[in-house]
Amino acid sequence: MKKGTDKMLKAINITKKFGALAAVDDLSFEVKEGQVFGIAGPNGAGKSTLYNLITGFYKYEGKIEFDGQNITGLPTHKIARLGISRTFQIPQVFESLTVEESVNLGGRFGSSGKFDSGYCDEMISFASLEKERGNKTDLLNLLGKKRLMIAAAMATKPKILMVDEPMAGLNVLEIKQMTNLIKKINQDLNVTVIIIEHFMKVLTELANPILVIENGREICIGTPEEITSNPEVIACYLGDTHDA
Known part of the structure; x- marks a missing residue:
């Protein structure tokens, strides 16, 4: 995807x-249109809480702007309909619904x-779920549920897709497949991506820049290098874990 200069999201x-x-x-950062913006940090650093703030799950101090609008x-x-969608670290699916019904929802x-x-x-x-579209979501394996979360999130036609540790629990082949899916979302569908990921090799392949936080504060932000x-x-x- 062509990298823009406009600030799409500003905390x-x-x-x-x-x-x-x-x-x-007291965290501040900017995500520009077209980026894959990475977020890293140790367990308990505040990464998922940050996602919950951006997407309106919690009240907070400070200000968040999206596409020039104050969404605090x-x-x-309302945040979803403005163009921000997300997935969750632990797959969240409606087990009584089919894949098709879930994406339609x-x-x-x-x-x-x-x-x-x-x-x-x-x-x-796009999420390679065509064969499973009529199946109940509880029949999907872990990769399938992660793909379903992404498909349902993408069905909202977001400007920003936020994915939370999409590689967790996947094997090497599945990680490659998920990495390729995220690249295609960014490059083929022209969607800005924010990704929390524990596996640094995957994050440095996908994201630039990367924000590293600890105890809710910025340690540094920069290129993968x-x-x-x-x-x-x-x-x-x-x-x-640097080489893991």
């Missing part, structure tokens, strides 16, 4: 506290106009 001094604990602590405090459905939830069944069909095929050579990142996060 300004955002903070979220649970009691005395600051899960996200908006409910999740995503399309209806995220639609600000007429429901587009044809586009939902395209997303089922800058991140993987940064002493603070190596100390707080990479360590012995």
Whole structure:
């Protein structure tokens, strides 16, 4: 995808506290149109909480702008209809629905106009779920459920897709397939992607820039080369897993 210069998403001094604990602590960053923007950090760094702030699950201090509009405090459905969609670290599916019904549900939830069944069909095929479209979602394996979350999220026609540790629990072949799917979303569908990922080799292949956080605060932000050579990142996060 051609990388734009416009700031699509801007977080300004955002903070979220649970009691005395600051899960996200005075964090600021910008995501430009066309980027695959990576987020890394150790367990408990505040990565998924950050996703919950952007998508309206929690109230917070500070300000978030999307496409030039202040979205601070908006409910999740309004944020989705503006063009931000997400997946979850632990697959969230409606087990009583079929694959097709689940993707259509995503399309209806995220639609600000007429429901587009044809586009939902395209997303089922795009996510390589055509053979499973009539199956109940509880029959899908882990990769299938992750593909389904992406297809349902993409059915909302987002400008930004936020994926949360999409490689977790997958084998080497499945990781390659998921990596290729995310690249195609960015390059073929012209969707800006924000990705949280634990596997640094995958993240550095997909994302530029990468933001590394610890205890809800920025450690550094930069290119994959800058991140993987940064002493603070190596100390707080990479360590012995740098080559894993």
